Amino acid sequence: MKYEIPAEAEERLPAPDTRSGLLSRWFLQRFPVWRTYEHLEGKVVPKHRHSVWYNMGGLALFFFIVQVITGVLLMVYYRPAEPWMSVQRIVMEVPFGAVIRSIHHWSANLMTLALFIHLFSTFFMKAYREPREFTWLSGALLFAVTLVFGFSGYLLPWDDLAFFATRVGIAEVEKAPLLGMWLADLARGGPEVTVDTIGRFYTLHVMVLPVTILTIIGLHLFFIQVQGVSEPDFFAALPPEQKKYEKFFSEFMFGEIPIWLCMGALLVAISAVWPRGLSPEADPFGSAPAGIKPEWYFLSQFQLLKLFPGKIEAVGMFLWTMIPIGILTVPFLDRSIPADDRGRLVTKIGIVALLGLLLFTVWGGLS
Amino acid sequence: MKEAEGTERSRRGFLGFLGAVGLGWLAAAIYPVFRYLSPQAPPDPFGEDGRALVEKITSAEVSQPGMGGNGKYGNRGLLIFRNQSGTLKAFDSKCTHAGCNVAFEGERIYCHCHGGTYDLEGRNIAGPPPRPLTELGVVEEDGLLHVYRLTGGGESEAGS
Amino acid sequence: MNYPVWDIPFLGAGLVVAIIAVIHMLIAHLAIGGGAFLFIAEVWSDRQSNGDAIRAWLRKYATWFLVYTTVLGAVTGVGIWFSIQLASPEGTSLLIHQFVFAWAIEWVMFLGELTVLYLYFYGWQKNSRRMQIFLAGAYFVIAWGSLFVINGILTFMLTPGAWSLESTSIWAGFFNPGYFPSLLIRTLIMFMMGGLFGIIVATRINGDDGFRNRVIRFSARWVLPAAVIIPFLLIWYWSTLPQATVDLFREGSTGVFGGRLEALNRYFWLAMISGFFIVLGALVIAIRPKAATTAGAIALFLIAQFGFMGAEFFREMARKPYVIYNVLYSNSLWKHDSEDPALMGEPFLSRARWRPEVEPMSMEHGEWIFRLQCVSCHTWDAYRSLGQRTEEWTPEFGSRWLETMHESGVMPPFQGTAEDRAALSNWIVSQHGEVVVEPEITGTVEGGGR
Numbered sequence: 001m002k003y004e005i006p007a008e009a010e011e012r013l014p015a016p017d018t019r020s021g022l023l024s025r026w027f028l029q030r031f032p033v034w035r036t037y038e039h040l041e042g043k044v045v046p047k048h049r050h051s052v053w054y055n056m057g058g059l060a061l062f063f064f065i066v067q068v069i070t071g072v073l074l075m076v077y078y079r080p081a082e083p084w085m086s087v088q089r090i091v092m093e094v095p096f097g098a099v100i101r102s103i104h105h106w107s108a109n110l111m112t113l114a115l116f117i118h119l120f121s122t123f124f125m126k127a128y129r130e131p132r133e134f135t136w137l138s139g140a141l142l143f144a145v146t147l148v149f150g151f152s153g154y155l156l157p158w159d160d161l162a163f164f165a166t167r168v169g170i171a172e173v174e175k176a177p178l179l180g181m182w183l184a185d186l187a188r189g190g191p192e193v194t195v196d197t198i199g200r201f202y203t204l205h206v207m208v209l210p211v212t213i214l215t216i217i218g219l220h221l222f223f224i225q226v227q228g229v230s231e232p233d234f235f236a237a238l239p240p241e242q243k244k245y246e247k248f249f250s251e252f253m254f255g256e257i258p259i260w261l262c263m264g265a266l267l268v269a270i271s272a273v274w275p276r277g278l279s280p281e282a283d284p285f286g287s288a289p290a291g292i293k294p295e296w297y298f299l300s301q302f303q304l305l306k307l308f309p310g311k312i313e314a315v316g317m318f319l320w321t322m323i324p325i326g327i328l329t330v331p332f333l334d335r336s337i338p339a340d341d342r343g344r345l346v347t348k349i350g351i352v353a354l355l356g357l358l359l360f361t362v363w364g365g366l367s
Numbered sequence: 368m369k370e371a372e373g374t375e376r377s378r379r380g381f382l383g384f385l386g387a388v389g390l391g392w393l394a395a396a397i398y399p400v401f402r403y404l405s406p407q408a409p410p411d412p413f414g415e416d417g418r419a420l421v422e423k424i425t426s427a428e429v430s431q432p433g434m435g436g437n438g439k440y441g442n443r444g445l446l447i448f449r450n451q452s453g454t455l456k457a458f459d460s461k462c463t464h465a466g467c468n469v470a471f472e473g474e475r476i477y478c479h480c481h482g483g484t485y486d487l488e489g490r491n492i493a494g495p496p497p498r499p500l501t502e503l504g505v506v507e508e509d510g511l512l513h514v515y516r517l518t519g520g521g522e523s524e525a526g527s
Numbered sequence: 528m529n530y531p532v533w534d535i536p537f538l539g540a541g542l543v544v545a546i547i548a549v550i551h552m553l554i555a556h557l558a559i560g561g562g563a564f565l566f567i568a569e570v571w572s573d574r575q576s577n578g579d580a581i582r583a584w585l586r587k588y589a590t591w592f593l594v595y596t597t598v599l600g601a602v603t604g605v606g607i608w609f610s611i612q613l614a615s616p617e618g619t620s621l622l623i624h625q626f627v628f629a630w631a632i633e634w635v636m637f638l639g640e641l642t643v644l645y646l647y648f649y650g651w652q653k654n655s656r657r658m659q660i661f662l663a664g665a666y667f668v669i670a671w672g673s674l675f676v677i678n679g680i681l682t683f684m685l686t687p688g689a690w691s692l693e694s695t696s697i698w699a700g701f702f703n704p705g706y707f708p709s710l711l712i713r714t715l716i717m718f719m720m721g722g723l724f725g726i727i728v729a730t731r732i733n734g735d736d737g738f739r740n741r742v743i744r745f746s747a748r749w750v751l752p753a754a755v756i757i758p759f760l761l762i763w764y765w766s767t768l769p770q771a772t773v774d775l776f777r778e779g780s781t782g783v784f785g786g787r788l789e790a791l792n793r794y795f796w797l798a799m800i801s802g803f804f805i806v807l808g809a810l811v812i813a814i815r816p817k818a819a820t821t822a823g824a825i826a827l828f829l830i831a832q833f834g835f836m837g838a839e840f841f842r843e844m845a846r847k848p849y850v851i852y853n854v855l856y857s858n859s860l861w862k863h864d865s866e867d868p869a870l871m872g873e874p875f876l877s878r879a880r881w882r883p884e885v886e887p888m889s890m891e892h893g894e895w896i897f898r899l900q901c902v903s904c905h906t907w908d909a910y911r912s913l914g915q916r917t918e919e920w921t922p923e924f925g926s927r928w929l930e931t932m933h934e935s936g937v938m939p940p941f942q943g944t945a946e947d948r949a950a951l952s953n954w955i956v957s958q959h960g961e962v963v964v965e966p967e968i969t970g971t972v973e974g975g976g977r
Contacts, residue, residue, distance in 0.1 A: 052822060055822075096796075099793060099796070250815065250818065251815070251817055251818040252818070253818075254811055254814075254815040254818030254819075255818045255819065255820045255822075255823050256823075257807075257808065257811045257823070258808045258811065258812065258819075258822075258823035258824065258826040258827045258830075259822060259823055259826045261804040261807060261808050261826065261827070261830055262804075262826035262827070262829050262830050264800070264804060265797075265800065265801045265804050265829070265830040265833040265834070266829075266833065268796070268797050268800050268801070268833070269797055269833040269836060269837070271793070272790070272793035272794055272796075272797045272837065272840075275793070277915070290960075
């Protein structure tokens with residue numbers, strides 16, 4: 001038995017004797033989603049001078065899509081049993097393998113960067129306040145998963161840079177109280193980084209994390225579709241006739257396409273100018289290569305921990321841990337709309353945290 | 368009104384044309400992905416001297432008439448045996464029907480997948496195979512077996 | 528090697544020229560295509576009922592156009608002169624001497640272009656309609672004339688054709704094999720740029736959505752000729768390329784050179800993919816002009832910048848290792864000199880006009896050779912990093928490699944004695960932090976008396 005088409009839909013659908021009229025009726029008789037359609041159709045994005053930040057989440061999604069495509073392509077030739085040899089083959093023998101690998105590398109970096117910007121722009125526009133606490137928390141989780149993605153993917157080529165960076169990175173995990181040692185051993189598959197670690201990281205990188213991140217992205221987008229885009233205080237305070245909106249479907253989305261394309265061109269351009277190299281195969285018993293450093297998104301933490309050597313290292317760990325704790329608790333600490341004194345204090349703390357991150361990252365990069 | 372319709376039609380035509388052009392450019396843009404996924408030509412099993420070493424079967428295993436078995440040359444399977452007149456014979460072991468590796472059964476060459484049968488000259492005599500097996504030339508040197516590609520009938524004599 | 532060397536850390540001289548030139552190219556193409564756009568839009572506005580509204584928009588177009596092309600265009604144009612004479616004095620000199628007349632015409636065209644553009648822009652209210660249309664048309668013709676001239680010189684560098692140092696036939700050099708395909712491709716790209724710029728300005732139109740959409744669609748149409756015809760012109764252009772370049776391109780797709788996809792390939796595909804993105808973006812904007820934002824339109828324009836970078840880098844790299852194909856190497860070594868064994872075997876530094884006083888086989892000796900022979904293309908640790916390329920070197924290997932490096936087809940021959948080679952190789956290896964003990968070549972140098 002087919003579903004009935006609601007009367008309000010009947011009024012708005014194209015005439016039944018046209019192709020589009022027939023097709024839309026055919027669809028609605030099988031999937032009664034008219035209400036959902038109306039809801040999505042009514043979804044709007046505020047237009048104001050800070051609207052450009054609304055594109056950042058979409059950009060991160062774009063880079064994620066690029067990651068999926070290039071990642072699948074790389075998996076075709078990557079073999080965890082002989083990691084370095086297979087990556088070497090991708091770079092040296094497979095046509096366009098070097099460029100696809102470079103795009104995967106750069107897109108990962110740009111995705112992390114876009115998420116950083118997305119996180120801070122939603123933070124400063126105070127989009128985490130109720131009713132959007134869980135959108136915020138799911139976003140924070142996405143960010144964390146992305147960092148684990150980056151960390152696990154970094155090891156897979158099994159060159160000396162990857163090997164030692166992973167060794168050092170997991171050594172940081174060891175220092176965490178209580179579960180640290182156990183977690184580190186679990187990640188490495190033993191007390192040392194070996195080919196067993198590759199198996200674990202590979203499974204994580206191509207199976208566990210993708211499923212996880214797709215689920216959370218789905219939730220995150222679902223929340224946004226249901227709740228709509230948050231309006232920053234200055235916009236919400238405007239009289240209704242001065243508020244301008246743009247329909248999410250399809251104006252906002254179509255407007256995003258050229259920007260996505262531009263980022264795609266940027267990716268290809270960066271990969272053309274700076275292709276990702278491959279260092280010599282990891283030698284677990286050789287000396288670490290000179291100038292070894294974590295990826296830029298771990299640099300601030302790396303630099304902060306360097307400031308607190310030896311016994312006071314715990315202080316550095318504690319300071320750094322404040323950032324994720326702050327991110328997780330802020331929707332419950334700062335709830336007033338419009339922002340009150342506490343809200344303004346949170347903004348100031350955010351600015352200090354952002355400046356601190358930038359400072360430590362640049363400092364770490366230069367030193 | 369009429370003018371508006373005309374504009375609408377020309378607009379559709381224009382968009383369609385642009386779309387077709389876009390598809391052409393798309394083809395150019397994804398060509399690298401196409402090349403990336405296209406398999407590379409398999410390495411030629413025959414070396415610079417036109418010969419390939421036979422592995423996984425030794426000359427001792429084909430020393431007497433009626434002895435034979437499967438081996439490999441390069442990346443391919445091979446069937447090698449000594450026939451009743453004492454001549455070494457070698458065939459690419461890939462059955463011409465569905466690609467299973469055939470077996471040497473003394474009197475005949477037999478494929479276990481679908482019952483394809485060849486005689487000891489590699490001719491398909493029963494079952495589904497459409498063509499004879501590809502014969503290879505064999506030389507024995509210092510206890511090692513080598514095969515080479517046969518180009519014509521005449522060379523096959525010289526090889527064995 | 529007639530001049531002291533312009534040392535740019537991180538980028539290298541060549542990349543500085545390239546960056547300035549790529550920006551300049553983008554602007555120059557817009558400056559010409561925009562002229563055609565102004566002319567056609569003027570004519571179009573006369574046929575439309577709301578011609579005044581169109582012209583009001585066109586006025587905005589002209590304002591941004593004028594600012595963008597005359598200021599940035601002129602600054603980068605002069606910047607090219609400053610940078611190329613430092614990067615390749617010999618090449619610059621040859622181009623100036625061979626094409627004196629062309630440069631003169633180019634200069635006159637440039638002045639004419641500016642004059643007509645100012646007349647057009649500042650006479651907006653005063654001039655008659657016919658005058659405005661005439662000025663817009665004249666601007667385009669003159670501006671295109673400057674392309675007509677400069678294109679001869681640009682294509683000459685890659686495909687000198689029948690021109691040679693002996694015959695120095697200007698016409699053969701000017702209308703060289705690559706001239707016409709290049710001219711047509713550039714002209715079509717110009718139309719595209721004019722249109723893309725039109726979309727940006729059109730997204731700023733407030734109020735009348737129907738009008739805004741029409742102008743956006745009108746501008747998006749300008750992408751079409753380039754999208755349809757350029758693939759065919761590329762085939763023509765391809766057929767004029769030197770065989771060595773084509774071979775390099777073919778083999779480069781598997782990354783056999785240096786373990787990476789050859790740069791020639793990477794830049795070619797950058798241009799192709801950007802082209803696809805522009806066509807796709809223009810299609811999206813033509814379908815949904817309502818959704819076209821200024822940011823999106825600028826994004827589309829930026830894609831063109833990336834595509835340009837790819838195409839121009841491709842053209843430049845296709846010449847490798849020459850600055851003028853088969854005539855002058857990128858490090859200012861003349862091809863005919865390179866065929867003279869006596870000259871090539873002389874101690875290198877004795878030929879350098881700015882002769883540094885160095886101890887033979889000292890580190891300074893090697894460093895000076897690096898400065899004079901390598902840095903016109905390579906930097907130590909960044910762009911085309913020599914450091915990365917020589918990580919595995921030993922002094923002996925380097926010395927041997929330098930002797931035959933030109934056989935790869937992408938490097939010029941080494942100039943100098945075995946001692947020079949050893950000095951350079953030692954210096955390079957020492958830069959990797961390895962201690963080079965006693966240089967081994969001393970004493971067994973042929974012609975080593977300095």
